[in-house]
Amino acid sequence: MKKYNLKLLLFGCISLTMISCSAQKKQEVANVKNSQSQNTKPNIIFYLSDDQDVYDYGCYGNEKVKTPAVDRIAREGILFENAFTGQAICAPSRSQLFTGKYPLKNGCFANHSKVKPDIVSITKQLRKLGYEVVLAGKSHVSPDEVFDWDKEWHAVERPEGPREYIPIDSIQRYFKTANKPFCMFITSYYPHSEYFNVDGASANDIKFYPFNESKKNNAAFIKDKAGYYRSIEEDNKQLDQVLAAADNYLGDNTLIIYSADHGVSGKFTVKDIGLKVPFVVRWPKVIIPGSKSNQLIHYTDVLPTFMDIAGGKATADMDGKSFLPILKGQDIEINKYVYGVRTNQNILNSEVFPSRMIRDSRYKYIRNFNSIEVVEKNLTNKPNVDFFIRRGATAFKNEPFEELYDLKNDPFEQNNLINKPELKEIKERLIKDLFSWMTFQGDFLNNQPGNMPLIKGKGKAGFRLDEDTPRRKIPDSIKNTLNEGDYLVIKHW
Structure with a gap:
């Protein structure tokens, strides 16, 4: 009987310790969120995937591919049906996000090339508005003097995947300890080729469109596309980790955008299959959940929008315009043309x-x-x-x-x-x-x-x-x- 009571006492102590640790953990998270809530300016997170067609998401109508994390952002925020980049290739596309200028004006209109050295990029524009500007993952923009990130973490190699992974530990740690407003670009290497190897795929596993339906009997194409779908799923797992960390450590005053830099099926072209991009945004208590917009927006609009949110204004030499009114529920024209x-x-x-x-x-x-x-x-x-x-x-x-x-x-x-x-x-x-x-x-x-x-x-x-x-x-x-x-x-x- 004494032994039983001793075991019961020990079990009770362990249970109380576990409850105490759990309570401490919850209190730490609450303290972080409370610290974040003191910021009147929202945190901004922009998650960018690499080489993914706008047609390859559940929320954009493809039931064959699994994109639950992107679909969740669309469900909890707004989905843009007419968002565009000005060039369907990596470096020129990204340069627009960071400068508010089309490729010809910012100077990066060929892949692996640099923007003009006198460009004032997002790092300096948002820094003077009180933000810390961070890059986590793939860069592919230069020179460093223009893109002088306050913090930068490179992607991480792992044995299980064909591409590098986002530095999730650094991202989570930053969310937990940030004490001022920040703008973080989380730039994935997925689903860009090389893709996962998927055996046994058939045409029934792929959604075809007018631009590729002639390849329904092409075994090599089907295998490649199945690997691409699998890489999309892997990228969604990464995005899900980011959303979980944001939910755990950041308050509602956090704007999260998901996009992909251009379409892979129209890469190097000016067709919509290359230039049209996915663009979904969540901002609790600001954006009406489940909303959609048909207005034309563009990657050059992103920096002016962020500056508007931060309390500034786009400079006169920028090509883009703020679409903040759309995020706040107004259906107004941003661009007549893209x-x-x-x-x-x-x-x-x-x-x-x-x-x-x-x-x-x-x-x-x-x-x-x-x-x-x-x-x-x-x-x-x-x-x-x-x-x-x-x-x-x-x-x-x-x-x-x-x-x-x-x-x-x-x-x-x-x-x-x-x-x-x-x-x-x-x-x-x-x-x-x-x-x-x-x-x-x-x-x-x-x-x-x-x-x-x-x-x-x-x-x-x-x-x-x-x-x-x-x-x-x-x-x-x-x-x-x-x-x-x-x-x-x-x-x-």
Whole structure:
């Protein structure tokens, strides 16, 4: 009996200790949240995935892929149905988020390139408004003098996945100890390839769209897409950890945005499958849960919006506008048009085929400046230069000089209406506004054929057109024949 009482006493002590520890833990969390609630300015968390189509989310209509964490943000906040980046490639897309300027204006309009050194980025803009600005994960923007993060944690390698993982421990620790308003970009390496290896996938596991339904019987495509879906699930697990940490340590005055830098199916293009991005936002007590917006917003609008939230205003040289009124429930126009640029140089294929795009809520106009239709007008009478101009046009020989789409009736841009006489006025309006915008951006292209520059960075920066890459071979007779004078040299790259 005494032994039993002793055991009971010990069990009771352990139980009381566990209850005490649990209570202490709850009190610590409560203290952190109380400390956070003292900040009148909201914390801002922007989670950015890498290379994921807007069509591959449950909340955007794909029931085949599992995205519960993103779907939760949409359910608890607002889903934007017309959000865009200005370029469907990594560095140029991210540079817009951090500068409020389109790629041509900020200087990063080719992949692996730098923004202009005099750019005042998000780090300095928000810092002077009382924020600490943090990057956790993938950067892919430069130079460091422009993007001088207050804190920066690199991604973490793990044996179980094909890509690096976000530094979740550092993120959680920061949420727990932050004592001033912060803006944190959590930038994932997922679902960008290489993907997980998934065996036994079938076409029934994949959702097909007009731009890829011809591949339903392509076993390699199905296997690749199944691995991509699995990588999306892995990324959602990371996002779920971030949401849990935010719920545990941060108060309601926390704005959380999820997006992906561009679509993988339209990468390097100016089609919506590349430029249209997922964009969901949660902000308790501000955003009406389960709401949606059809208004056109753009990555260049993100920094002006953050500055507005922080009590400042966008600078006059920024392209973007604040969409804070939409977050607060107003259905107002932010942009009449959004724009897109395409530069196929400075990537592994490196072909000369630049494009520009203008889009309103319904119609979209594209000009492919080195189309096979006009390539002869772009030649320079320099055989080595003209080799690459012709090569670029031939690489995209099925893309016409001009494209016009009715996105209301043809959202996947399958039916080019450029020659429809009843749309002539719409076409001319879009062309006029596009070239006005290009002039304002300082674009090196114009409305006259015969201006088709080869671009590269100063010295050896970037991929030279006259050298082999792992994906492209150059004839020996044309290798190393270009000199600096044959290029439009971008000095800040």
